[in-house]
Amino acid sequence: MAIKSLQEKFLHGLGDIYDAEHQFLEAQQEMLPEATSPTVISLLETHIAQTEEHITTLEEVFNLLDETAERVKCAGAAGIVTEGQKTLKEVSGTPQLVDLAISGSCGKVEHYEIANYRMLITGAEQMGQTEVVQLLTRNLKQEEQTAKLIEQSAPELFQQAMKAEGTGRTASA
Numbered sequence: 001m002a003i004k005s006l007q008e009k010f011l012h013g014l015g016d017i018y019d020a021e022h023q024f025l026e027a028q029q030e031m032l033p034e035a036t037s038p039t040v041i042s043l044l045e046t047h048i049a050q051t052e053e054h055i056t057t058l059e060e061v062f063n064l065l066d067e068t069a070e071r072v073k074c075a076g077a078a079g080i081v082t083e084g085q086k087t088l089k090e091v092s093g094t095p096q097l098v099d100l101a102i103s104g105s106c107g108k109v110e111h112y113e114i115a116n117y118r119m120l121i122t123g124a125e126q127m128g129q130t131e132v133v134q135l136l137t138r139n140l141k142q143e144e145q146t147a148k149l150i151e152q153s154a155p156e157l158f159q160q161a162m163k164a165e166g167t168g169r170t171a172s173a
């Protein structure tokens with residue numbers, strides 16, 4: 001699709017993240033049954049519900065702009081999802097390793113979303129689209145919060161993986 005104006009560029013970006021959110025929703029639903037850590041399960045369950053809201057919020061944005069919500073195939077999201085699936089297939093050690101792999105994939109997803117939303121929000125701000133800014137910021141805040149929770153839970157997941165392998169650091173090490 002040719003992008004010849006700022007408006008078209010903005011709509012393309014919206015369609016892109018709209019598609020990415022759908023892909024990430026499906027990917028999270030696929031990963032959920034593979035997780036065993038209560039922390040990872042709870043994170044995924046919460047964020048699956050939030051991702052459904054993100055899709056609805058984006059539909060509100062399209063509505064505000066008098067546009068039909070249309071998915072634009074997001075190759076970036078597809079790449080991140082494929083990489084996550086590939087890693088999960090390759091992990092054959094302890095369930096703790098699987099949890100770590102899931103958490104790592106989710107962290108990449110969140111930061112990809114954050115980068116997209118920040119740029120879209122800057123564009124909407126510059127174009128004076130206050131309501132669009134508010135809606136997109138709602139999604140951004142949840143992505144930022146999720147990224148933070150993933151990062152905060154990472155040490156615990158590494159410790160559990162080390163414990164399961166018997167490679168944890170001892171006091172004398």
Ligand SMILES: [Fe+2]
Pocket residue numbers: 021050051054113139143
């Ligand atoms: Fe999202």
Ligand SMILES: [Fe+2]
Pocket residue numbers: 047051109110113142143146
């Ligand atoms: Fe997200």
